[in-house]
Amino acid sequence: MTETAGGRDAEAVSKFVESFAAQLVEAGMQRMPARVFAALLSSDEGALTSVELGERLRISPAAVSGAVRYLTMTHMIAREREPGSRRERYRVHGDQWYEALTNREAVIKRWETALREGVASLGPDTPAGRRMAETLAFFEFVDEEIVKMMERWRGRRDQLFGEGRSLAEDR
């Protein structure tokens, strides 16, 4: 019973890929990046080549290229050169991708900037200005907290899955 072999219930896997991608889309990610990411996540290697992605998802090389560019920029995946070949492999960042998801540092920072401008525009003594200020304080708080939370997570992860080589089996 070779369950990890090539055609291991491809049906069910594809179904999962699409349904997980749909969740990501609903959370704001573009469709193609979401599908590509889900495909990588569900691969045993945690990595696939462009061609493999194109085949599994039935999309053109161009679509793969675009999706991969986005995912690389947002640090959800890494690109690797397969030695001795001009093929490229794309790999889920093991235990870093959901940090990227949660963190969204850049996003939060921009919000904070916008809110600071808001306080300035509205005046810190107006009711609206005070509301902005409190909201701003909230985001600053969240910022700090998330850093600490991720530290705690790493602790628990090691405890649950063993420190040795959890998902970071590679790299």
Next chain:
Amino acid sequence: MTETAGGRDAEAVSKFVESFAAQLVEAGMQRMPARVFAALLSSDEGALTSVELGERLRISPAAVSGAVRYLTMTHMIAREREPGSRRERYRVHGDQWYEALTNREAVIKRWETALREGVASLGPDTPAGRRMAETLAFFEFVDEEIVKMMERWRGRRDQLFGEGRSLAEDR
């Protein structure tokens, strides 16, 4: 010097509204809900009527209606009946809206469901299945942590802004 009066640097306020809305859009919110929300946030009352929203943002009643429906469903705002009038007011949920933003309970729950299905489809003993399982554990962890974080936030908020009536001046 009536700074809170009607025409308090409407220019600057509008500029803030649009720029904050743009951030929300970038984070995945639809345009109209984002603009409506930003407008409410920057109003001194923390609440506006449909007509006021339409005027400030230069959009049709239909657009207001759609935006408001979305925002109500996601618990970002509340609707109030103005007594003795058939006008409706929409109010930012004071200190609850960013909880809704951060929480996204529903979203996380759906992700967890999808991931559980993933583990089942892929088999818990495959490498991919193990990766799903770890990801799932992460979300479950985040779930718990966010609850605690919000409790800590309320503590700090009371400390920073005074327990009496911070933003929850109404309701």
Next chain:
DNA sequence: CCGTAACTTCACAATTTTCTGAAAGAAGCG
């Protein structure tokens, strides 16, 4: 109860987004 003000729903037009095929651009291998 009727008149009317406020809000909602619906179909459509306009815009924007998305994905593809085709062509151009790199980079290993012989």
Next chain:
DNA sequence: CGCTTCTTTCAGAAAATTGTGAAGTTACGG
């Protein structure tokens, strides 16, 4: 060095999204 294989870019067709006007619905006030 040129051939071949893989990836990226680009223009455009197809599809989805968005916001509007207009008709419809609700419910207050008289």
